[in-house]
Amino acid sequence: MMSSWQLEAEAPAGRGVTARRFRLDNGLGLITAIDRRAPIVALQTWYRVGSRHEKFGATGMAHLFEHLMFGQTESLPPGEFDRLVERTGGESNAATWVDWTYYRLSLPTRDLPLGIRLEAERMQRLVLEHTPVEAERDVVTNERRERVEDDVDGWLDEQLMAQAFTAHPYRWPTIGWMEDIRALSLPDIRAFYRTWYAPNNATLVCVGDFDEAALLDLVASSYGKIEPATLPEVARIVEPEQLRERVVRAPKPIATDRLLIGYKAPGQDDRDWAVLEIVATLLAGCPSARLYRRLVIEKELASSVDAQLTPFRDPSLLRLAVTAARGHRADEILAVIDSELAQMAAQPPVKAEVEKAKAIAETDFWTSLVDVDGKAEALGHYETALGDFRKVSELAERLAAVTVEDVARVVRSYLNASRRTIVIAEPESEAAGEDGEED
Amino acid sequence: MPPVVIIEPSVDTPLVWFDVAIRGGASADPRGIEGLHRHAALLARRGAGRRDRAELDETLDSLGAAVDISVSRDAVTLSGLALSRHLDAVVELAADILAEPRWSEDEHARLLRETPQVLDEIRDDDSALATRWFDWVCTPGHAYGRTSLGTETSIARIERTAAMELWRREVVADNLVVGLAGDIDEATAARVVARLVERLPTRPRPEVVLEMPAAPSTGRRVILVDKPDRTQAQLRIGHLSIRYGHEDTAAIAVAEAILGGMFSSRLMQEIRVKRGWSYGAGCGLRRSRLPHWFEIWTAAGIDVAGPAVALTLELFAEYAANGPTDDEVDFARSYLVGSMPFHVATARQRMQLAVRDAVFDLPAGFTARLPEALGALAAADVRAACLRCLRPEATVTVAVTTADLARPALEAANAGTLTVVDHDEY
Numbered sequence: 001m002m003s004s005w006q007l008e009a010e011a012p013a014g015r016g017v018t019a020r021r022f023r024l025d026n027g028l029g030l031i032t033a034i035d036r037r038a039p040i041v042a043l044q045t046w047y048r049v050g051s052r053h054e055k056f057g058a059t060g061m062a063h064l065f066e067h068l069m070f071g072q073t074e075s076l077p078p079g080e081f082d083r084l085v086e087r088t089g090g091e092s093n094a095a096t097w098v099d100w101t102y103y104r105l106s107l108p109t110r111d112l113p114l115g116i117r118l119e120a121e122r123m124q125r126l127v128l129e130h131t132p133v134e135a136e137r138d139v140v141t142n143e144r145r146e147r148v149e150d151d152v153d154g155w156l157d158e159q160l161m162a163q164a165f166t167a168h169p170y171r172w173p174t175i176g177w178m179e180d181i182r183a184l185s186l187p188d189i190r191a192f193y194r195t196w197y198a199p200n201n202a203t204l205v206c207v208g209d210f211d212e213a214a215l216l217d218l219v220a221s222s223y224g225k226i227e228p229a230t231l232p233e234v235a236r237i238v239e240p241e242q243l244r245e246r247v248v249r250a251p252k253p254i255a256t257d258r259l260l261i262g263y264k265a266p267g268q269d270d271r272d273w274a275v276l277e278i279v280a281t282l283l284a285g286c287p288s289a290r291l292y293r294r295l296v297i298e299k300e301l302a303s304s305v306d307a308q309l310t311p312f313r314d315p316s317l318l319r320l321a322v323t324a325a326r327g328h329r330a331d332e333i334l335a336v337i338d339s340e341l342a343q344m345a346a347q348p349p350v351k352a353e354v355e356k357a358k359a360i361a362e363t364d365f366w367t368s369l370v371d372v373d374g375k376a377e378a379l380g381h382y383e384t385a386l387g388d389f390r391k392v393s394e395l396a397e398r399l400a401a402v403t404v405e406d407v408a409r410v411v412r413s414y415l416n417a418s419r420r421t422i423v424i425a426e427p428e429s430e431a432a433g434e435d436g437e438e439d
Numbered sequence: 440m441p442p443v444v445i446i447e448p449s450v451d452t453p454l455v456w457f458d459v460a461i462r463g464g465a466s467a468d469p470r471g472i473e474g475l476h477r478h479a480a481l482l483a484r485r486g487a488g489r490r491d492r493a494e495l496d497e498t499l500d501s502l503g504a505a506v507d508i509s510v511s512r513d514a515v516t517l518s519g520l521a522l523s524r525h526l527d528a529v530v531e532l533a534a535d536i537l538a539e540p541r542w543s544e545d546e547h548a549r550l551l552r553e554t555p556q557v558l559d560e561i562r563d564d565d566s567a568l569a570t571r572w573f574d575w576v577c578t579p580g581h582a583y584g585r586t587s588l589g590t591e592t593s594i595a596r597i598e599r600t601a602a603m604e605l606w607r608r609e610v611v612a613d614n615l616v617v618g619l620a621g622d623i624d625e626a627t628a629a630r631v632v633a634r635l636v637e638r639l640p641t642r643p644r645p646e647v648v649l650e651m652p653a654a655p656s657t658g659r660r661v662i663l664v665d666k667p668d669r670t671q672a673q674l675r676i677g678h679l680s681i682r683y684g685h686e687d688t689a690a691i692a693v694a695e696a697i698l699g700g701m702f703s704s705r706l707m708q709e710i711r712v713k714r715g716w717s718y719g720a721g722c723g724l725r726r727s728r729l730p731h732w733f734e735i736w737t738a739a740g741i742d743v744a745g746p747a748v749a750l751t752l753e754l755f756a757e758y759a760a761n762g763p764t765d766d767e768v769d770f771a772r773s774y775l776v777g778s779m780p781f782h783v784a785t786a787r788q789r790m791q792l793a794v795r796d797a798v799f800d801l802p803a804g805f806t807a808r809l810p811e812a813l814g815a816l817a818a819a820d821v822r823a824a825c826l827r828c829l830r831p832e833a834t835v836t837v838a839v840t841t842a843d844l845a846r847p848a849l850e851a852a853n854a855g856t857l858t859v860v861d862h863d864e865y
Contacts, residue, residue, distance in 0.1 A: 015451055037451060038784035070702075079712070082702040087770060089777015092702075108777055138715025145670040146718050146738050150565055253667045255559035255863070287496035297492075300549070303556040325556055352501070359503030363522055366452040371785050428667070 005030075005216055011390040013207075014369040019379055019389055022216065026228045027200025030219055031379050031389055033207040035372055039108060041208030042376040043115040045123070046102040046384040049196035051176075052169040052314075053234065060140065060176015061184055061192050062101055066094040067136040068189070069103060074125035078132060081118060088114065096174050099313045100384040106373060109209045113218055119204070120222040123197055128190050137181060144175050152252050156260040156321070156423050163246050164262045164317060164421040168239040198229030203383050207376040239315060245417050252425040256303070257324035259333060262317035264419040265309060269386045273309065274398035275406040276318055276414060280307040281357035282349060282407070283340075284320065288356070290340055291320070301328045301336060313385045317421075318414065330424045341415045348408035361399040440643065442615035442636055445793040446628045449786035455526050455621040456787045459517040459537065459635060460798050462616070463609045465587030466512040466729070467647045472596050474589020477510040478550060479602035480517075484508050485546040488535030492546055495532060504529040506536065510587045513728045514616075514798045515609075523622040530631050537610055538638035540603075547599040554594045561588075562863050565673040565839045566738070568664060573675035573837040575865060576662050577732050581679060582649035583725075590865065612636040614644035616797040620790035649729060655679055659752075659855025660835050665842035666862035672744035672840035676751055676854075677734035678833045683726040684801045689812035690824030691733075695723050696771040697763045697821075698755070699735060703770075705754060706735065716743045720751075728799040733829060741840055745848020748836055752854055759829035762822030769818075776810045783807060 005022045013019035019033040054061045070092065072078045085092045090107040103122075105115045148154035158173045165171035175181075206215060242264055252258075266272050284291045284307035295302040304323045310316040322333050368374050383389040461480075468475045484506065485492040499506055502525040509516045517536060521529035561567045575584055589597070617635060619628045656679070681687055699706040699722030706720040720737035735755065739747035763771070783789045789807075796805045836854045838845065839862065850857050 015453070017451075035451070037449065038780055040780050040784055079703060079708070083770075086701050086703055086774045087777070089774050089779070089781070091778070091781070106781055108780060135712065135715045139711055139718055142671070142716065142738070142740055143718040145740060149670045150673075152563055254563045256556070258563075286500040288493065288500045293493070297549075300552065303553065303560065323556075323560065326559070356497075356501045356503075359522070360500060361503075363454065363503040363505075363520065366454050366522075367520070370452055370454070370787065 005220065009388070009390060011393060013375055013379060013392065017375065021383070021389060024199065024220060024224060026224065026226060028219070028223050029203035029383065030216070031203060031205045031383060032212050032215060033375055033379065034210065034212060035207055035375065036209045038372070039209050040372060041107050041109055041112050041115070041206060041210050042372040043105040043107060043112065043119070044102050044205045044376045044380050045119050046100055046203045046205060046380040047196060048201050048384055049101055050097050050099045051172060051174040052098050053196065054169065054172070056172075057180060058184060058188060059172040059180040061189070063096040063175050064136065064140055064181070064184060064189065065193065066096045066101060067140060068128065068133065069094065069122050069126060071132045071136070072127040072129075073121050074127060075121060081122070084114060084118065090115075098170055098174060100381070102380055102384070104373070112206070112210055112215065116218050116222050120226070123199065123202065123223070124226050126193060126197070128186065128193060130186060133186060133189060137184070140175070140181055141178065144178055144181065147175065148173070152254050152258055152425050155252070156258060156425055159248055159423040160260045160262045160317070160319070160421055163248055163423065164242070164264070165239055168237050168314060170312065170314065170316060195229065195232060198231070199223055199226045200228035201231055203380065205376045205380045205383070207372040207379070242419050242421075246421040247424070248422070249424045249426060251428040254425055254427055256326055256328070256427065257330040258425045259320070259322045259324070259330050260423045261320040261337070262421045263415050265316055265318040265414055267314045267316065268311045269313070269391070271398065272410050272414070274395060275402050275410045277309050277361065277399060278354060278357045278402045279407055279411060279415070280309045280318055281360050282353060283307045285357070286360055290344070291337065294336055294340055295322065295333060299336065300325055301333050311381070311385070330426070334422070338417065341411065345408070345411045345415070348404050351404050354402060354404050354407055358400055358402060362396070365396045365399070440613035442612050442617045442632065443797045444628075444632050445616070445618040445790055445797070446623070446625060447618075447620040447786035447790040448623055448625070449620065450622055453523045453622050455521050455523050455619065455623045456790065457519045457530070457533070457631070458618040458791065458794050459533065460514040460616040460618075460794050461516070461609055462514055462614050462644065462798055463647055464511050464513040464515060466582035466585055466649050468585055471593055472601065473585050473593040474554060474587070475597055475601060475605060476515055477587055477589070478554070478594075478597050479605045480508045480510060480515045481550055482542060482547055482599070482602050483536050483540035483606055485550070486541035486543050487532070488539045490532075490535070491541065491543065499529065499532060502528055506533050512583050512587065526623070526627070526631065530634050534635050534638065537635060540606060542599060542603050544599065547602070551594060551597065554589060555591055557588055558591065565666065565669070565671070568666070568862060569673040569675045569837050569839045572662060572664050572839070572865065573677065573732070573734065573835065576660070576837065577677060577835050578652055578656055578679040580650060580652035582651065583727065583729065583731055608645050611640045611642055611644055613642070616794050618790040618794040620786035651729070655830070655833065657833050659833065661849055661854045661857040662835065662837045663842050663846060663849060663857055663859045664837060664839040664862050665859050666839055667841055669741055669839070669841040671738050671740055672747075672838045672845055673738045674744070674748060674751075675734060675736055675837040676748070676755070676834050677732045678830045678835065679730055680724055680733035680828050680830075682728065682730045683724065684799055684805060687824040687828055689809060689816055690821045691724050691828055692775060692809065693768055693771045693813065693816060693821045694763065694825050694829070695733075696775055697767045698722050698758055701771070701774060705758065706737070706751065709750060709754060710737055710739070710747060716740060716747050726795070741844050744838060744840055744845045745852045748838070748849060748854050749852040752831060752834065752852070755829070755834070756831040759825050759831045762825040763818065765818040768816070768821050772813050772816065775813050779810050
């Protein structure tokens with residue numbers, strides 16, 4: 001019997017594009033958005049499983065699947081998945097983060113049925129055997145070497161999360177700790193697949209030039225008979241309030257000090273998240289931003305400064321990344337950051353400054369929706385991390401509504417030294433004997 | 440002469456992108472003053488017309504706009520992004536940068552202090568460092584061996600007056616390629632282009648003569664860039680090959696896809712899938728106006744760096760000599776033709792490809808028509824192009840890794856004479 005679709009929601013997803021969410025009987029979500037500007041489609045499958053769903057001691061499991069899912073299935077021999085996609089001119093890739101894993105296919109419109117067939121196949125019939133798993137384990141350890149062990153920015157990022165979080169699973173890296181990656185067992189890998197890779201834990205997002213009715217029929221016939229899984233209850237882990245500044249320093253083979261500072265920030269669905277996004281822009285998100293001007297241009301203490309608010313479901317971090325200029329040290333930079341934040345808290349920015357950040361946010365919003373892949377990523381992220389794709393537009397509205405008073409309030413509430421973690425990488429020759437942690 | 444103008448309207452967002460490419464680029468830097476084009480362009484961006492740097496930044500940011508500078512071997516490009524309701528104001532600022540930079544003494548001095556620190560950031564990044572060294576050592580005497588950033592020594596030699604003279608000489612309407620894309624109609628685009636160039640000199644564009652080696656280099660070489668505490672070797676292997684637009688361009692596009700341009704390519708399968716030695720491996724011809732490098736890249740665990748180089752060279756030699764099979768050519772052609780819609784899906788992509796073709800002095804639509812050329816290729820054409828354009832006997836290998844650990848295996852890799860250099864000496 002053919003499964004039936006329920007239309008659950010619809011909302012604009014850019015100029016002239018409407019996104020609609022449907023649900024199949026077995027729980028599979030499907031978001032469609034028709035954009036006929038090119039004869040292509042972005043087909044993405046978002047699973048509500050990321051590194052936060054892993055167990056302590058088995059980190060890196062979610063990310064390992066980002067690799068394994070391109071392997072053998074019951075009907076596809078090894079390598080066939082990529083060959084089928086590439087023969088069309090399409091591309092495939094995947095990404096894993098704390099709250100989700102998603103699989104991306106970019107296909108010519110005529111090959112959308114192939115994409116649906118491949119995604120349905122690997123959702124239920126992935127073959128997990130010793131030899132291919134070991135091969136991908138080696139690849140992942142090399143990926144980790146390239147992105148963390150031999151990359152100072154990767155190391156800083158990993159250390160920041162490990163120090164800033166003491167209870168929440170955001171404390172371990174998405175790629176996993178090296179010893180965990182090496183120890184993941186085949187039975188545990190198979191169990192992870194059976195647990196999380198199921199229609200009721202996934203949302204397909206299809207954006208581009210396609211016939212919606214035909215797609216609904218195709219997805220229903222390809223996925224309708226897949227049984228939903230019994231999804232485990234995900235424990236709600238609340239990170240204890242941070243009461244003291246945490247500092248870690250380590251020597252690295254680098255030219256000058258590098259700092260990564262993380263201030264505790266709310267989850268992306270919190271009303272203050274949009275305000276902090278504006279604050280991040282005011283601090284280091286544009287050439288006229290306060291910290292950029294102070295640290296890079298006026299005082300020449302730093303060669304670069306960047307601010308990023310992580311878009312996580314649960315409370316996370318507003319991060320400031322700074323590279324020290326030659327002859328200057330991390331402590332000088334920290335003093336300027338503290339001074340600037342104190343000034344911002346004491347004397348709120350004028351309205352024009354906040355309006356500037358809002359104009360930049362408006363440009364960024366539209367830039368994220370330029371192509372079909374970008375639209376699909378935005379829809380998939382908000383649907384998967386926050387439970388509703390319509391929050392793409394809601395966030396834009398929240399950003400546009402931020403006031404000077406909002407900015408002053410969140411700077412006082414969140415950007416305190418006691419709520420921050422600092423990781424500093426120092427040149428090896430200058431850091432002898434300074435390795436360690438301060439608290 | 441007016442500039443070459445490319446317009447790609449699209450109303451899917453309220454954004455307009457514009458690129459103003461100034462032909463010349465880093466390969467035209469005077470010998471010993473490498474980095475001059477970059478310096479001149481960044482300095483021009485730091486204050487123009489009636490605004491100093493801070494005022495220019497503040498005005499652009501307040502409009503939610505950006506005007507950025509990029510420097511390639513072949514062009515300096517001023518790239519703008521604006522909400523369409525602010526387009527006129529942003530174009531006015533870009534026109535100031537093109538026509539009336541302030542050439543601030545303070546900003547000149549600050550930029551001279553800043554640029555060496557960009558070198559530091561590259562030295563901290565193994566992949567960027569490998570590419571920088573590979574560019575330098577691949578083909579001595581080739582203009583593309585010039586670093587766009589400069590060296591500590593060459594940066595120190597840059598004078599403000601030289602930057603001003605370069606801008607005066609090269610920023611003339613005849614030397615520009617202007618591309619516009621997004622929420623803009625033809626009439627507005629014409630007005631914008633006129634505004635961008637109306638204060639620029641009308642004299643002919645300057646002739647640019649670039650250095651080329653008298654003869655291609657021969658023999659294999661290895662440059663081991665020694666950096667402490669590495670767990671991997673960042674590897675670049677390649678040689679001077681053809682220019683983008685050469686009659687073998689389509690055939691080499693197929694050849695590079697088969698060797699290292701897809702996940703199912705030979706390098707990816709042999710190095711990553713079969714052996715797990717690396718997260719990835721690929722290859723490609725650098726797209727440029729003059730003959731440029733054919734380059735293979737991977738990053739292998741330090742314990743397998745030597746075997747990875749040996750295997751790569753073996754695969755490359757076999758491929759150059761025998762070329763791909765008929766089935767491989769059929770597959771790659773299908774991939775490349777099918778992938779073209781993804782490269783031209785947005786107005787901005789179409790504009791940027793057309794601007795690049797114009798900077799390379801290629802016929803209009805050259806890249807967009809590549810699928811036709813690909814369709815006409817026979818497998819024998821690709822094999823013949825491999826023989827002509829791939830030179831495994833003349834490869835340069837750059838390995839950024841820890842010499843103590845990797846040197847013996849690299850010496851045994853049949854990759855040629857090995858020289859060890861320190862990671863921060865260039």
